[in-house]
Amino acid sequence: MARFSALTIFLVVVVLSAISLADKPDWVAFKKQHKKEYKSAQAEAKAQAKFDKNVARVDAHNKKFEKGEVQYKLAINEFPDEDPEDFHQTHHGLRPELRQNHSSRSVSHDRYARGLSPPELDYRLMNLVSDVRNQQNCGSCWAFACLAAVESQVLMAGGTSVLLSEQQLVDCDSWDHGCAGGWPTNTFQWLQYNGGSKADSAYPYTSGCCNAAGTCKGGNAPVVQQVSGFQQLTMPAADDTIKSYLFAHGPVRSIS
Structure with a gap:
């Protein structure tokens, strides 16, 4: 007892x-x-x-x-x-093994190696970058990063600010893998060959809650931004080359 x-x-x-x-x-x-x-x-x-x-x-x-x-x-x-393993599983969506052999234009380093950029450059102060957004519990960083670069290019060209739809890419881009990751050259060329991007307001982001793509809503909203092409600045590149390229072309989508 x-x-x-x-x-x-x-x-x-x-x-x-x-x-x-x-x-x-x-x-x-x-x-x-x-x-x-x-x-x-x-x-x-x-x-x-x-x-x-x-x-x-x-x-x-x-x-x-x-x-x-x-x-x-x-x-x-x-x-x-x-822990880092948890975070990597749900947020690191860069998938180089998905890279497809699509054509793109590589940029010559020599053209940008002359150090023509100013000593300081902050595109945020010039209102040429979109606000930071949260992919949440979905490995869709590839979609967010690519569309952020497109949004900046629109602003650089004097266009009106519009948030583009990451959910469209997660749901519809068959060259990438939704919340399971993607690769930027696939994404840019999918946009180029499939008409372009819809607005986030018409096709809002929903995959952050559940780590899964939805059903592609192809005809439910109009395309608001087309993509005519893109360039690649291959790495490694000297700091001055990267700075000159940023000065000449605006914000970029980087791969690390």
Whole structure:
């Protein structure tokens, strides 16, 4: 009987400890702010362990910042409940193995190697880049990056600012793989050969919630921006070459 009582006390202590852990104010506030939900108590416990680890890393780094040992601060965003493997699985959608043999024009480095760019250049201050957007839980970075470059080219040419539809690419671009990733030359040429891009307002982004493409709504909205072609500045390239190219042509889509 004494042994049973001791076991009972031990189990109660463990349960109370788990409840206390789940009710930590910073964890509760994080879940509320970012509308986090988990499939099970076990999944939430794993996520909270990753959260605690990442918060501790941020705190340790910021203490170094206060001492002047590092030059920048860190802050908590919506991802501290993930480890690098989790994040890579849902957000790194660059897929070089999907590259198809479509024609594109490579740019000569010699043309841009003369250092003709100004010492400083910030296209944000010139209102020539779109606002930052969030792909959320979908490996659609390829779509966001390509359309951001197209949007900037429209503004560089004196056109009206319009947000283009990433969801159209995720759903309809058969040369790429939706939330499973893509490759920029495929994307630009798909746009070129398939009429162009629809507006985000007519074909809004929805795949961020569920890591899956939807059904292509090809005829439900008009094309608002065509793509006539694109160029590639092959790497490696000297810093002055890249700066001169940016100065001459505006914001680009980079591959890393």
